[in-house]
Amino acid sequence: MNAIDMFCSVASSASAMDRFTSAETWERPDVQWGSHEMRTLTCCRTTDETHDVRTFVFCGEDGRPFSFEPGQFITVSAEVGGRTVSRCYTISSPPTRPYTLTITVKRTPGGVMSNWLHDNMKPGVTLNAYGPAGVFTPSSAPAVKALYLSAGSGVTPLMSMTRAAFELGLDRDIVFLHSARTPQDIIFRDELARMSVQAANLDVIQVCEGVGTETDWNGPTGRLSLELLEARVPDFREREVFTCGPAPYMSAVKEILARGGHDPARYHQESFNFAETVEPLVEPAVPAAENQAAAQSTYTVRLARSGKSFTMESDQTILAAARKAGVVLASSCSQGICGTCKTAVLEGSVDMQHNGGIRKREIDKGLRLMCCSRPTSDIVLDL
Ligand SMILES: Cc1cc2nc3c(=O)[nH]c(=O)nc-3n(C[C@H](O)[C@H](O)[C@H](O)COP(=O)(O)OP(=O)(O)OC[C@H]3O[C@@H](n4cnc5c(N)ncnc54)[C@H](O)[C@@H]3O)c2cc1C
Structure with missing residues (x-):
């Protein structure tokens, strides 16, 4: 079913309300864009909303449509002042306009990304972004x-x-x-x-x-x-x-x-x-000295695609350990919310304590958030 058919059937259905508030309605398997996957967006238009708020309209590569739920956000990433900066911005456009995606950004005094976007993002300029995430959506509380x-x-x-x-x-x-x-x-x-x-x-x-x-x-x-x-x-x-x-x-x-x-x-x-x-994700309490050896283990993390590997202690998050080992993983919130660091665990097991940044069906597929997962065995990641 193409986008138009899908939306028309949503609108005309007797149970349109149910479908509006169902995550599946907005899913387009043909154009899935995971919150851990980077895509390049091209700015096609900007509109000043107020004196310090501007909307940026983006198109996908080759005109590919976007799928997301109303209320979700993307994580944009740019080189600003010689370093990679990532920030989340809600998609202000509706999924009923699948061929463009807009973000509406308020200039934050002294802020890195918001001012960079206002000063640099113009039609024709590209921007990297991780896919839609977030559970502040009608499907989270149908009414x-x-x-x-x-x-x-x-x-x-x-x-x-x-x-x-x-x-x-x-x-x-x-x-x-x-x-x-x-x-x-x-x-x-x-x-x-x-x-x-x-x-x-x-x-x-x-x-x-x-x-x-x-x-x-x-x-x-x-x-x-x-x-x-x-x-x-x-x-x-x-x-x-x-x-x-x-x-x-x-x-x-x-x-x-x-x-x-x-x-x-x-x-x-x-x-x-x-x-x-949220309350910050707390590091587990340091075990008493006599129990420490038993409670803490050292595991090996292997990255299947890049061939890199590093060792880490079981009380660290995989994201923190990767950073320490000089391995750059895409991430943003570090709180188990945004989903940017979502990665498939191909082998081994982890203990994940997230804050809503991953859905059950993604967990069922073997995905985990690296910012809030700790290994419980040697692991192999799809990275
Ligand atoms: C889920 C989500 C959705 C969002 N959606 C939107 C949206 O739709 N629209 C929108 O406008 N924003 C949105 N935001 C906020 C956005 O992500 C940014 O936080 C915001 O644009 C500010 O980013 P910045 O890089 O410009 O500012 P930052 O550089 O992060 O700075 C923020 C503030 O901290 C101060 N600061 C920075 N560094 C220092 C320092 N070293 N010492 C002291 N102070 C410092 C700055 O002066 C500034 O006041 C969203 C955030 C989240 C989490």
């Missing part, structure tokens, strides 16, 4: 009624979800409440306004801390509050909530929802800072 809460550049995953639902005309009731500093800082303002006019089941609300130069702003001002939620989204307790934004914003959202009696089990969030997403 007919959703409340999307975002602030600043946290709008991007929710925009991809909204665009996908809108373009498929799905019977999905979405309230999209975005917080911005001023009306001039609202990302995707015109497109969201257009979509909400055209779709009765999409309600877009924007709240601005101040009006900036737009003195005739007639939307709500101030910060998101329980009073605003009660007034504008009175049925918010019935909605699956997806939140993305700076850490203080997400803490405030959690507190407001708790005070308002929203079920925390129906709350999902994405952080743009991995350190805030």
Whole structure:
């Protein structure tokens, strides 16, 4: 089934909602792009969204389409100032537009990658990226009624979800409440306004801390509050909530929802800072001296494709040991979230403690995340 057939069948099916919220709907086995696989993207267009936020539109090699779930991110990698820098960016476009992929990047003052992209990424320029990853997607929490809460550049995953639902005309009731500093800082303002006019089941609300130069702003001002939620989204307790934004914003959202009696089990969030997403993956406690010899072993790691090998202690992660041995493995978050270091273990066994960066079916296929796996025998990796 080609992309058009697939999406048409999704839209016309009686169970379209189920399929929208199913990861399989967005899978294209013919164009799989693993989160550990690097592809070269070519910038084909850029659009300024606000004074410091720009969207970059990319095409794949030979026009090959992309497959991903709305809400997922890619990990881009570039040589900046003589070193390889990798950063994650949410795909802001929907999978319903499979021939291009967009990221929407806010300039971070003093930031390496965001400023490099703004200053260098122009039509015709290429960029390396690892494939889609992340579980902040409609399939992670299927629901007919959703409340999307975002602030600043946290709008991007929710925009991809909204665009996908809108373009498929799905019977999905979405309230999209975005917080911005001023009306001039609202990302995707015109497109969201257009979509909400055209779709009765999409309600877009924007709240601005101040009006900036737009003195005739007639939307709500101030910060998101329980009073605003009660007034504008009175049925918010019935909605699956997806939140993305700076850490203080997400803490405030959690507190407001708790005070308002929203079920925390129906709350999902994405952080743009991995350190805030999870407790750091802890190194195992150092065993007492008498048990140390028994608890700790030295194993050999062989890389099947490159022919390299190194030895490592069983209490290290494979990624850390590889770095120490001078072997460069693709990686980004080091927290078992992003999936960039996903690698097939061809022989031997490992103990993996991940944070959602790998799916069960990938584990079943023998893939493991090197940043959070420790060997329990000699191993051979597909590298
Ligand atoms: C899953 C995920 C999705 C994301 N999606 C998006 C998205 O859609 N859009 C988006 O804009 N961003 C997104 N991000 C954030 C993005 O990955 C980057 O973190 C962001 O662009 C900043 O990267 P940078 O290289 O420009 O900044 P960095 O170089 O990482 O710097 C970040 C900050 O640290 C400071 N800093 C850097 N080095 C030092 C130092 N040595 N000492 C003191 N301070 C220092 C910088 O001044 C800056 O303020 C996402 C992140 C994640 C994890």
